[in-house]
Structures are given as C-alpha cells and as structure tokens.
Amino acid sequence: MLISTRDLRKSYDLGSVEVHALRGITMEIGAGEYLAIMGPSGSGKSTLMHILGCLDSPSSGSYVLNGSEVAGLQSRELARVRNKQIGFVFQNFNLLPRIDLISNVSLPLVYHGSMSKTDRTRKASEQLERLGLGHRLKHRPNELSGGERQRAAIARALVNEPSILLADEPTGNLDQKTGREIMSILDELHSGGRTVVLVTHDANVADHANRTIRIEDGAVAEDKSNGGPR
C-alpha cells in the first residue's frame, strides 16, 4: 500500500472548546489509484488532505506513507516528505506572482537541493512543455489564463516525481470547459500510472476517480468504487 492510515485523529484546542476535526480515519490507498475524497465543508476533508499532504500532523493515530511512518515527524522532516513525495495542486493555483513559470516550476527542485541551476531549468522547461506551456516559459503567472496557470501548477507538482498528486478542488476557480481540460490532464496522469487524490465537493469532478471516499463529521461515511477505470 502506498498510503495506510489507522485511527487518524485531529483535534484543535480552542480554549474553552475542543474541536474534533478528525475522529479516527482508517483507510488505505494503493499505488496508481485514482481517488476522490468528498465531503461538505466542515466535514474534515481539508484537515485530512493537510495530513495526507504532510502539511499538518495528526493528534494521534498512524500514517504510513510509502512504507515509513510520518505521523510523528518533525517539521523539517515533513518538509522533506512534502518535497519528495507529494505534489500539490490548489484551487487558486498558488503560483508565486513575481517570478516566471520556469522559476515557479523549478522551486521544488531548489528546495530538493543538489541539482545545478542548468539541470533545474532544463527539467522545469521539459515539464512545462509536456503540459503544453513550452511557449510560456518566461511569462509570469498574471500573464496567463486560468487554465494555463493550473497547468503550470500541475507542472510544478510533478517536477519532483512525487508518489502522490494531491489536488484540492483543482477546477474550483475555472470555467467548465477549462475545468474539463484540467480533469482530462489528471485522467491522463492517472492512466500514466500516477497516484492521484482529488479533494472536492463537486460530484462531476469526483466522477473522474475510480474510488470515492466520503467524509462526514470527521469520519469515513462511505468508501465506494466507481466501477473501474474508464
């Protein structure tokens, strides 16, 4: 199993009240799976995504990623894991506005270390070309359309060859047509053998995945197969 969690819990101490965002999540995700995590807002799906993405640590429980326990890691080690194993795609793209696409896509390689600037630039531009942005290398994010920005963000997420692509409402800020375009890229990445996890409340998006986990009130409410890859 690529991901295996056992009884993941997360609670926030807000002074007088203790809020339980996750109340024991146990699940497994295999390599190469195409999974959607769904749930209304406040259900805990964002918290789950943060923990799966190693941005946050669970209050208790176990999270084994690629064979090693990451639940108790220090922030520095978590940064390593995020850098090497996780590729994030966000609803609002989150590209850095003041630098061009090559620099944006190179950033994970910069933090990875031990790669020369020439190699980084080469790798980043290859990745951008693969996503059809070869003509935009030197452009800044605000010079691009929403679809192009999201494709650049996907290029950035993939540049370090992560184990999982974590996409948080990847079409949320896009019109329908562009949204479909982005989803077909994710579909393609899945058929290419990559593990893709979608976090969404949009059923149309979730339909692209071949397995859906529904989170409600901090626990798994439903875990169903969507009837095989299409």
Next chain:
Amino acid sequence: MNLMESIGAGARDMASNKGRAVITIIGIVLGVASVVTVLALMKGGEQQSLDFMDEMGGLREIRITNTRVDRLMMTAAEKASERLTYRDAQAIQEQCESVGYVDPEITRFLTVSYGDKTYQMKVLGTNREYPYADSMPLGEGRWLSDKDCDNYANVVTMGTTYKEDLFGDEEAIGKTILIDGVPFEVVGLTKKKEFYFQGQGGGSDRNVLEWFNRSHYIPITTMIKRFTVNDRLDGLEIAAKRVDLVPALMEEARTVLTRRHGVEDFNLEAKSEQMQQRSEQEGFFNIIFWAIAFVSLFVGGVVIANIMLSSITERVREIGVRKAIGAADRDLFMQFLVEAVVVTAAGGVVGLFLGLGLVAVVSNVLGMPTSLSVGILASAFFCAVGVGLVFGLFPAMKAGRLNSVEALHYE
C-alpha cells in the same frame, strides 16, 4: 537553497519592488553616511594631533618643569634647592642610561642691533644641534655646534622672520650683530616653520609655530656667561633613545634630579601623555558623533524590521506555498534574513557614496580635518550588514515559524 541563490533571490525581490526598497534603505543610507563622516572626522582630528606632535619634536621627549610652589609655604629643603639648572641638564646627560639628548633652554628678551636698527628680541640659549635639526629645519648656514657650547662662542642662528628687517636683501650669514652690546657672528638662519589647525574658530591663518621663527639661538653656555646671573633654566626637555625607553628615562631622570635637589620640586611629563590628554578631550566630541551615527543606524534598523514584517504579512501566502512544495522553516528563515541583509548591504553601498560626499563637504566647505581609509569604509559597510542581520532576525524567525496550513489559506 544555497547562499548565492538566496542572495540572488533577495536582490531580485528587492528589484521587483523598487519603491519599497528605497524607503527601506533610506535609514541605512543615512546611518552609513554618518558613520563614514564620523570616522573620517575622528581620524582626521587624530591625524592632525599626530602631525602636530611630530612637528613639535616627536614622542620620545619628556618635558621637565619646576613645580609651582607658594614661596610662603616652602619647606627648608625646597628653599635650599636651586631648582632646574644647566648643571641638572648636564647631570642627566651624563648619568641617565636611556637618554638620547637633553635640551635645556634659557630665554631672555635682549636688545639686538645691526647698524642703526635696534629691536627687542627673544633670544634662546640652547645647546643642541642635531635635535633641532630633526624638527627645526635650517634655512641657511649651520646650527650651533657642541664646540660652540664648549668654547662659549659668540655665534647666533637667527630666526627667519627678522632677517629682512635687519638685513634687507643682504646676505645674513657672516654678519656681526650686537646682542646687548656683545658682538655675535650670524652662522645660520632657520627655515620658516608653520602649522595651522584647521577649522577651529576661523583661526586657520594663525601659524601656531611662529614663535620658532621669531627666536634667535645662541649657545647656552654663552647665554649663562654673558646675560644671566645663574644657570637656572626656563625649560628643559630630554629625549629617550627610543620611544619605548621613555618610562625608563623618566625614572632615571627623577632619581638624578631628586638626588641633586634634595627634594622632588619638579614635574616630568612625557609628550605622549600630553597627546593622550588631547585625544581624551576629543573623545567627548567623538561620543556625540557616535551617538548620532548609532541613532541613525538604529532607526534604519527599526525601519527595516518594520518593513520586513509588513512584507511578510503581504507574503504569507507565498510562505505557505513555499512550505507546501518542500521549503523547511530554515529555508524561509534564511530567505528573509538574506533579503534583509541584501537590502541593508545595498543601502550600505549607497550610504558609502553619500558619506564620501559628506566628508568632502565637511573638509572643503567647513574646513575641518578629515581622513579616509579603506578601513573606515569597510567598517561602515559592515555596520550596515550587521544592522540587517540583527533587525532581520526577528522577521525572518517569524517567517520561518508560520504555520503552513494557515499560511496557505491566508486571504
């Protein structure tokens, strides 16, 4: 991310927000400029004192003076003492191991005449030849010699100021003048000696060494034989063989004189001490200058910390994104610290140029002595970098510690 890349990124970031960068560095620019000016002024003052001491005859010298005492309060031993005499000077010359030369002086105002011209002039009885040659340049002819002293010779080396008054265009060397009616042969003329202190109440046209040029020099033995009733000295300076022997010579001279006088009725003062006192006085002004420089740098630092903090608030999202794609706390800490240092270093460079301009103004327009060196520029620049490090520290720590989830969803 290595250091060079961080610096490059910091510079790019600064370039991308020029207005903010300008505001950020103004304080540092002013701070560095004032540090440069302060150091240049201090160094200039110090240099001027050193030059003055050099003109005055070096740091090896010790001045010996009679202690001032109220005659009514004198003890018997003090009354019995002859005070400082030419014989004391000879004793020091003979008995002190560390002594290089002694320079006893007896000064009288005497009537000097040549032809129909008569003046009252200051005449110095002295013994030295080479010592003066060090600090008192000779214009023409020769200085008094040891032989002149031994022979009670009637020879005079004249101060240059009155040469024209007495002789006009005529050759002075070889002429005979009368000093209080006694004929003296002119054997030498001094060269004009000058020193002007800059920037002290507009007195810069006053030659503080003019008295050298207005004195005539005769052998001290001749002075004692012809013009005085005893050999009491008006001044005694002695010099050690080397600067490091000054303390030893002070002790030796003290011993010799105390034995001869029976009481310690004299003062010994090394010239280097005088200089120290002088620089202590200047030290007070330096403190004020330093305070100004320090305050400007401090204010510059506070501005930087403030702007860094607000820039971090602007860039919370960026910090979140960087963390999401694998930046460790340390990477962000370094990024923001390096940015602060890059900004202050840039401000430091601009400040150096402004400082150079200020120094030029201070020295040319206000006429104050200044001295610049690479060391001054380097230390001012490192002050700026230091301010960046110190005041960038807190904002950078804040950036590094931001919670990644919250930062990522910051609106």
